[in-house]
Amino acid sequence: MTKQTQALALAKSSEHGQFRQFAVAIFLLISALLIVLPTIASAQNYSFSSVKVEGNQRVESSAIVNYAGIERGQSITAGQLNGAYQRVLASGLFETVEMVPSGGTLIIKVVEYPTINRINFEGNARLKDEALEAVIESQSRRVLNPTVAERDAARITQAYSEQGRLAARVEPRIIRRSDNRADLVFEIFEGGVTEIERLGFVGNQNFTDRRLRQVLETKQAGLLRALFRSDTFVADRIEFDKQVLRDFYLSRGYVDFRITGVNAELSRERDSYFLTFNVEEGQQFKFGDITAVSEIDGVDALPYLEVLRLKPGVVYSPSLIENSISRMEKRALREGHDFLRVDPRITRNDRDLTLNVEFALVKGPRIFVERIDVEGNTTTLDKVIRNQFRIVEGDPFNPREIRESAERIRALGFFGNVDVNAREGTSPDQVIVDVDVVEQPTGSLSFGGTYSTNDGFGLVVRFNERNFLGRGQQFGLSFSTSSDLVDYGLNFREPNFLGRNVSAGVNLSFVENDNSETRFTNTVGEFKPSVFFPVSEYARTQFRYTLQNTSMEINTGETQPGSIIDKEAARGDLWNSSVGYSYIYDTRRKGLDPNRGVLLEFAQDFGGIGGDYTFIKTTGKAIAETKIWYEEVTLRAVLEGGALVSPDNDSRIGDRFQLNSRVMRGFDPYGIGPREIGAGYDDGLGGNFYAVARFEAEFPLGIPEEIGISGGLFYDVGSLWGLDDGVSGTGSVLYEDFSLRHVVGFSIFWDTPIGPLRFNFTKALKKEDFDREQNFDFTVSATF
Template sequence: MVWTVRKTKLALALFILTLAMLGAPAGGQLLGVSTAHAQTIRSIAVEGNRRVEDDTVRSYISLQPGQAYSEAGASESIRTLFNTGLFSDVRLTMRGSTLVVNVEENPIINIVSFEGNEKFKDDVLTSEIESQPRSVLTRAKIQNDTQRVLQLYRRAGRFDATVEPKVIDLPDNRVNVVFEVQEGRKTSVSRINFIGNKAFSDSALRDVISTSEKNWLSWLKTSDIYDPERLDADQELLRTHYMKNGYADFQVVSAVAELDRERNAFFITITVDEGPLYRFGNVDVEAYVPDVDPQSLRGEILTKSGAVYNAELVDKTLEQMTLELAKSGYAFAQVRPRGDRDYSAQTISLTYVVEEGARAYVERINIRGNTRTLDRVIRREFDFAEGDAYNVVLLDRAKRRLEALRYFKTVNITREPGSAPDRIVINVEVEEQPTGELSLGGGYSTSDGFLADVSITERNLLGRGQQLRVAGAMGERTQSVDVSFTEPYFLGRRLAAGIDGFYRYREYDDNSTYESKTVGGGLRLGFQLTENLSMITRYRLYQNEITIEHPLDDGNLCYPVSTNADGTINYNAGCTLPGDQDPTRAYYNPEASIALKLAEGRRLYSVIGYDLVYSDLDSMARPTRGFYGKFSNDIAGLGGDAEWVKAEIEGRYYHPIHNQIVGMLKLRGGVIEGWGDDDVLITDTFFGTSNLVRGFGNSGWGPRDLTPGGQRDAIGGTVYAAATAEVQFPIPFVPSDLGFRGALFADAGVLTRPGFTGNPTTGLPGGAGYLLECEGINADGSGVVPAAATGCYVDDASIRASVGVSVLWDSPFGPLRADVGYAVLKEDYDDEQVFRFGAGKQF
């Protein structure tokens, strides 16, 4: 009975449901389930929009009149409308046969402002974000902008900075956006530790990488800020350092930066595996290209058997061989190094294999990202052009050249297949960086006193790769103005042509009594002869004026000679006393050296010359290994008032003695001789400066005018030679990243043969005058004047020598150096200077 009732109720329910389904109208709902998908859309109505036109909204709808409504089409339309960024809400409904699109528009940004920012100005932050006035505000845009500002602060070392966006509603669906910034403290790198290094100390490796530790100079630098990209670059710097110092198996195992939030500091740990020290074994050349003689390429080899392995020299050898082959007509020849390690002997034997490469041509060179630099400035760094043979070695060389220009923050070169199998397209992607520099300088030196200078330099003038520099300096005893322009690719070749203008003023009142003023200009042309040898030719035309302060040039030399019994004083012959002079009081009226008086006045100089420079130093700023040599030659007399020939030579050799201890030997010499009918004036000769032999004053040693009653002027010499031996070392207990080093030095030098000192026919203000070498030295230190001369000088050609200690500082103000030198070989008339300090500043 129960079963019968239940069966009857179930049948009744099924009957009612069937009737309902058959009678339900199209587009209606049954038990809450929409049947709108069965309807045909007759029209589309847009509601809620105030700024956006109806037709604009309809253009984003995939459902169109005449189509059947579908949930898939509605979902796609809603998604498309949201993706426009114009709306914060979208709803689609069917109202009869009309599709109703109800939208809620995103507000328009009225003002974007920042609060609490001091590190970055508003315009800097505004340029970083996407939200701008009169643009549409979206939640995603605000979130992205917040992260961009945070990332900017993190790149500046502010890892605890916070940014909170605030949206302030205004009438007419407008808003103001305020980013509230709490910059926090600077998060610096507190410590950089190395694990696994044995060949180089932690401090030595810290000098290699660009990231530095926090110290008391951190307010002047940004290198102590943790930057993941910089840390990646540091790993490459370490690899390069080890690879060029013999560690061919070197690798960085890990580089980890840990943030200590309590101390607001990063601790970086770099783990390395140095591997053994290798030397070059046998070095050979094999050629598999017809008519290429391997012996002809041996002169390009820079890697010598028995020397410490250096990957940098391997790369340079590849470049030089490739260029030599290309010059000989073998455009497709490729050179690759084949290394053979002998682990027991710790040597790497190298064979440079020359073989015919794939015949591939450069179809096109695409240059992108250069908004300022002209294309031709980039293209000229390539040793090949479109249509030439493709060579990967030359491509790598071009990349290094572009990076060395310092025009670009990044340089990426990629390649892709061209229109044919033997065609290659090269893509050059660059990111430009500022190339203008404003330098302000200040400092002090014991020779020039306090100094101040300013210079403006543009390395990439108008994007043409030219350099313009304007500089000025002023000090207690010196003034100067310099203007120079350089075209590095003169006539489309690698010739650096330049034009210069200059003004110089200098007071020589420490060991001589004159002033020098020089105004002129010059032309120059420089070029590379080989990888390490360069030459600079020059021509200068300038006017020099020598002025002697009155009354040092009035010809009235007076000094006491003896005292009579009544107390009156006798003076030297030729002395004219003032009319009111007390005869019992000593009167002095010194005179400048006759040799200086001969140089007084204006003279025009026309000088042509050249410099020949060789350098294989590992660093020009702070060398530790290699040789530097320079030979200079100048000839005056192609017009003008002076005729002389001057030659100078300098050589410096650096060699590491032990970990961070570097030895240096330096030799210098020079000679100047007159030609034609001209003698060399003493103002054109060399002077015994403290740069040659420390422990002496500026112009403090060498030939000197010892005429009784005179100024004891230094008169220089036409021949000099000097030598220096120095050992530089880290200062114990002083962190190396502070840039301090110590040095012990020994200097020696000789200066002899003064320039023109007059002759019996010389006419000077106050009468005739000329100098001869003194017959001796009086008890008071003056010279014994020969009977035929008006005055005398001393030139004993003796060696001066000194020893001492130095402190060097690679400071943010530029290189600073303090020397304490003691003269161990000297003459009584020399001017000693125990302490010497020099400074310069660039910031």
């Protein structure tokens, strides 16, 4: 064999060796895979013939197995086993959970959370423990869950934020006790109140900052900041303020008004905010042409136009549109057009800044009220809520009437929250009205104090229940006393007498008046039932019956035999039985112009329906008021008067008029009018007639408005005169004829946290020689 042949043979032999080695490697790899793969596959699937639970003390093993959701003998994957682990952990009962497969047995090892032994709050002073307990979710003798405890800490922090304490911090601590119990302690750092140091506006031209601040619920911190809670920074309150600010401008015709932003800047000391509202007022619009058109065959629009109170030139307000629509739809109901709806179509005229309104009478959908469901009232009877609806089951459905009914329910004041919604009923043409209410306390017991320069110091105790026995009735008891006066009172009123919009009630009172300006004590007991009902949008009428017992007693050591007062007191107890009525017309709160209004009141009582005294007593009052100078100055004019006619000429001083400081300022009660002057006595007698005119202005004094101090100027002119024919005594009777007195004065009003204070400083420009002046008058009324 040649060397070449030998080399070739060696090469082939080497190739065969390498092939054999490669083949062996492939064989070994395949063999290993065949051995390992079944093992991997078997590691991803489990089947347990039993489940064992370890470590549980309170929770039953069966409950834990149910949380896991693993059935015996079922083949499960590793992912399903992990899901079982997550379900047991998510129960919130266990601090740790471990799943341990052991052959055909699954061992679930758990460590339970401790039970809450007690919950403590440390560091809280502004919010009491009871208030904080109502906020948190954790409870004593329940399982302690750290996640829930963290949420509770966040809730407590939010409660402090709503109090204006934005720097408050709350840290939950867990203190372990024996028997797997623990105390949950919330360590609280309350921080200081984050006040609003400055509340301002940018872009306002038609109203001053002072006037706009009066609109907002949020107030600016001032000298009495320790007594106010509305000057703290609360984000939710800012949103409410933005809405009331919009409503304020829209009700005054500024239809383009918008708030472009609210800037809240924290002070350098981080204890107060500078809050600024950026506004764009736009132009004020007024009503232009007011028209009506009917799109319903057989319905004439003219009668509907006649019921409107809107006139061209009146400042535009959305509420006036709503009131007009309500009047027109009520007329439609009276005429039998159940599904008539009013669609206001507004055309804007930028040239003369007017809004033309066309009220279109259109046909609404034929939808009926299937039923009205009331929920949430545990004390208040259903009928009290249903009385606020002007519709019943089966009536045509009117969305506007539903909204107005919701407002009437809220106005009752019985509920903290009222939701009224309509949903589809059993068919598309039926709706169900759901009324959900949350009741709130309606009773109150108050104690108060009063002081006036006329009556001195006094004590007042009142109990009032506005929802008596859940029937919507009003019940009240009162007691007040001062150095000169004792007054007991009881009143009861049913606001929906006989299921109608009629208020019926009864008043009982007993008053003993020992006025320091007189020589006698006058005692009056009175029983007065009455009914009250509206006669128009702005007017209401009262009819009443009065049974009254009066007695006069001359104070010890002050008798003056033969004087008029002594003669009247000698007549003893007298009974007065009379019927009367009052008519009141008031547009000051609901009129077309929110800055102007009038009050007209006329009343008469006719005595002699039994009793010892025959008379006709007539009184009248007219008030007109308006706001000027950016609505910051209120001008008011009041005219009032009265006449007492007794055919038998037998009136007594308690029956006649006397002018106290509420009627005419500057004089003592019985300080003007007819007087009897004799040896050692000077008696004011009152008068059968009086007439008074009061003119006053209330205005800011430039003092920060949060202090609540404002001023006033007034001018009063009036007279009290006239006695019954034949009245005479041992003294001389003066000023029986008409004679005007003139008084000017200055007032200071202070709305304090303890009650309103009023200071009157007066000077009589014209008076009679024996008139009794009162140059200073101070009153305060506080409730605790």
